[in-house]
Amino acid sequence: MGKNLQSGERLRPVDLAREHGLSTQAIRNYEEAGILPAAGRTPHGYRTYTSLHAGALRAFLALVPGHGHRTATSIMRAVNEDAAEAAFRLIDESHVQLLDDRRTLEAVERALRDLxxxxxxxxxxxxxxxxxxxxxxxxxxxxxxxxxxxxxxxxxxxxxxxxxxxxxxxxxxxxxxxxxxxxxxxxxxxxxxxxxxxxxxxxxxxxxxxxxLEPLEAALHDWHGRLSARGRAMLAGAAELEAYLRERRPTTAGVVPPPTSHH
Incomplete structure (x- = not known):
């Protein structure tokens, strides 16, 4: 599996970093944290990456706005450790938290109406x-x-x-x-x-x-906006993560193909 993950065009750390305005040290840190799959190595020991690593980086950076850095890191680490169910659970928990925050906002608004x-x-x-x-x-x-x-x-x-x-x-x-x-x-x-x-x-x-209550109207409007932004960010993160999952598992993303018969 490791060989398949490293297949494709070779990319340098700077190639990944430049696309997102990051430092090469950040790329190395992401790899060490398990956000990116392990890099390949040249005969001289230099790291090499592939389009798979680029997809992992895009997925992580897209997950951060909706889930936060810590949860996004845990999601990517779980995916890279072939623990997709654990990753999906983390995503579910973030959605539950967002729903709870929406209910909290509704409770605030009810409290304000009950003065x-x-x-x-x-x-x-x-x-x-x-x-x-x-x-x-x-x-x-x-x-x-x-x-x-x-x-x-x-x-x-x-x-x-x-x-x-x-x-x-x-x-x-x-x-x-x-x-x-x-x-x-x-x-x-x-x-x-x-x-x-x-x-x-x-x-x-x-x-x-x-x-x-007039002074709180702007704060409540801002709160609504932030919750909506998180919801949309979660959608964007899900799209990039799905693309990464498909690249990692091109034959098992979606419907598992039937077993091939042998004669």
Whole structure:
């Protein structure tokens, strides 16, 4: 199999590198990482590559925008180790993550649409974990439980200004009113969407100051765009990977041919 993989026109590392604006060291690094098949060697020990290596490089570079460098590396390594099923699983997991991110964005948008003051709960309901009480307040433990985060995370958000609970004058406990719960929910959803604390803080400040959601519209529009770009990048990566798989396995890409009878 190794001889077949090295067949074809010989290419130098610089030939592969020049097409994509890379350094020859990058090509060597990709080979050592298993992104490219092992190179052939001249009698003097110089690396030689073929169109197969060029296809592997194109596939990897096309996979990176949609899957990230680490996952793209793992996909190519699995393919080059003849573990295509493992590669397909990694691709599936990336698609699941993209779908989860889309659902997260939808959850953010639902949270933003739900900023009206909550109606007063029925007697007893306000004491359930995470619920806002009849007085319109909740505490750090129930709020953290509702969001699925640790109380320490809420304290960190408080230090960075994302939430601003007041202190009960008798107990000293943090008290979160409806606006604080809203801010915590927004912070939580935006963090899940990949935003950094430094990016979230000014958005929440603007929401407080403006008394509305307009400041977040641009961020949500950008988020939609980034998810769409990832989806298209995954399609482009899949096309290049399929081309590489066909070049690696010209007789087994697609339908496996029937066995040849021998007489």
């Amino acid at each position: 009206e003051p909550a109606t007063a709960p029925e007697p007893g309901v306000g004491h359930e974990p995470g619920a806002v009480s009849e007085s319109g307040v909740t505490f750090i433990g129930p709020l953290a439980e509702t969001l699925g985060i640790r109380p320490a995370t809420l304290r960190k958000w408080e230090r960075t200004g994302l939430v601003r609970p007041r202190r009960d004058p008798l107990t000293g406990y943090r008290v979160y009113d409806e606006a604080d719960v809203r801010d915590a929910r927004l912070a939580h959803q935006l963090r899940r969407g990949g935003y950094l604390l430094g990016q979230i803080a000014p958005l929440i400040v603007q929401v407080r100051a403006a008394g509305g």
